[in-house]
Amino acid sequence: MNAAAQFVSVSQRFGDFTAVDDIDLSIPAGKLTTLLGPSGCGKTTSLRMLAGYTRPTAGRILIDGVDATTTPPEKRGLGMVFQSYALFPHMTVAENVGYGLKLRGTSKDERRTRVMESLELVGLAHLASRKPRALSGGQQQRVALARAIAIRPKLLLLDEPLSNLDARLRVQMRTEIRRIQHETGLTVVLVTHDQDEALEMSDEMVLMREGRIMQQGAPADVFGAPADRFVADFLGYENFVRTASGLVTVRPEHLVVETGSSERQHALALPGTVTDVAYRGVDLLITIAAHDESGPITLLSDMRADGAPRVAVGDAVTAGAARAHIVELSE
Ligand code: ATP
Numbered sequence: 001m002n003a004a005a006q007f008v009s010v011s012q013r014f015g016d017f018t019a020v021d022d023i024d025l026s027i028p029a030g031k032l033t034t035l036l037g038p039s040g041c042g043k044t045t046s047l048r049m050l051a052g053y054t055r056p057t058a059g060r061i062l063i064d065g066v067d068a069t070t071t072p073p074e075k076r077g078l079g080m081v082f083q084s085y086a087l088f089p090h091m092t093v094a095e096n097v098g099y100g101l102k103l104r105g106t107s108k109d110e111r112r113t114r115v116m117e118s119l120e121l122v123g124l125a126h127l128a129s130r131k132p133r134a135l136s137g138g139q140q141q142r143v144a145l146a147r148a149i150a151i152r153p154k155l156l157l158l159d160e161p162l163s164n165l166d167a168r169l170r171v172q173m174r175t176e177i178r179r180i181q182h183e184t185g186l187t188v189v190l191v192t193h194d195q196d197e198a199l200e201m202s203d204e205m206v207l208m209r210e211g212r213i214m215q216q217g218a219p220a221d222v223f224g225a226p227a228d229r230f231v232a233d234f235l236g237y238e239n240f241v242r243t244a245s246g247l248v249t250v251r252p253e254h255l256v257v258e259t260g261s262s263e264r265q266h267a268l269a270l271p272g273t274v275t276d277v278a279y280r281g282v283d284l285l286i287t288i289a290a291h292d293e294s295g296p297i298t299l300l301s302d303m304r305a306d307g308a309p310r311v312a313v314g315d316a317v318t319a320g321a322a323r324a325h326i327v328e329l330s331e
Helices: 043-051 093-103 108-121 137-150 167-184 195-201 219-224 229-234
Strands: 003-014 017-028 032-036 058-063 078-081 155-159 188-192 204-209 212-217 239-243 246-250 256-259 268-279 283-290 296-302 316-321 327-329
Touching: 003 043, 017 043, 017 058, 017 204, 017 212, 032 043, 032 167, 032 195, 043 058, 043 078, 043 155, 043 188, 078 137, 093 108, 093 137, 108 137, 108 167, 137 167, 167 188, 167 195, 188 195, 195 219, 204 219, 204 229, 212 219, 212 229, 229 246, 229 327, 239 268, 239 296, 256 296, 268 296, 283 316
Parallel strands: 032 188, 032 204, 078 155, 155 188
Antiparallel strands: 003 017, 003 058, 204 212, 239 246, 246 327, 256 316, 268 283, 268 316, 283 296
């Protein structure tokens, strides 16, 4: 793998508190990597160390293979977009986008070309002479992106850039950022606590917990084989069951419900009693109290499928899963 940046045994302590605990991480060039994890796990601190705003208390940070641990932020050649992407209100869109280039002493002609290139990339060339206040939130976010891209950064760092947008726009912008990343071939590092965002957007996903990396890989690999209960929980697995061989989990959509008359053999079979049936449009969300100590089991039953079960609260049923859908976990 060609690494655009590397963390080598990096730690960050604030007094007695260890926010980032001895991480080793390679950021693949030309790919989109997400740092994912619950609040406080060290995502932003890691990104700030990469950007140069915080110096690691131990370890080294390499950019393009060169030790950049003590390089100041403005010399790292990085573009950043934060959650609050404050644009300069008195400048036009084009002036905002060209600001970083002006600081770097780029000539006026070159600046004009790059500003228009960047604005075209985010689909806002027609608004170049507007002021930020005359733009929607989503458009302002695109301007912030264009501003970060205009300097042709070695790395584009995005810290929860979509969290201030409404739900629909947020989903649109995920696709937009992917498209821009593909078109430019930029190396992007995105911080998010939203697993759907990470699954949808990442080439590489890095799951963090309490300052450590718990698992790293392509979304399908991590999702298909979560390393432990924490990762599985975080990615939305719900049913945790103790079997003779250890702890396993099965996603709600991978369990089928069997009533007395229809019982087939399953690799995992959990007898129980239905405690809730919720209608959700295309599927039913069925909750079952297992007869063993497994706790509530939830399963989604697709109502479009032939032979969708008819179950009611109080029915004795068995929740079953095929071998291929049983994910074994370490704790
Ligand atoms: P969030 O999603 O909430 O932004 P995060 O994963 O980005 O969380 P960080 O911002 O990296 O988390 O913070 C990691 C831990 O370090 C937190 O417990 C935070 O309180 C602590 N922390 C961060 N910056 C400082 C600081 N300057 N001084 C002391 N503690 C800090």
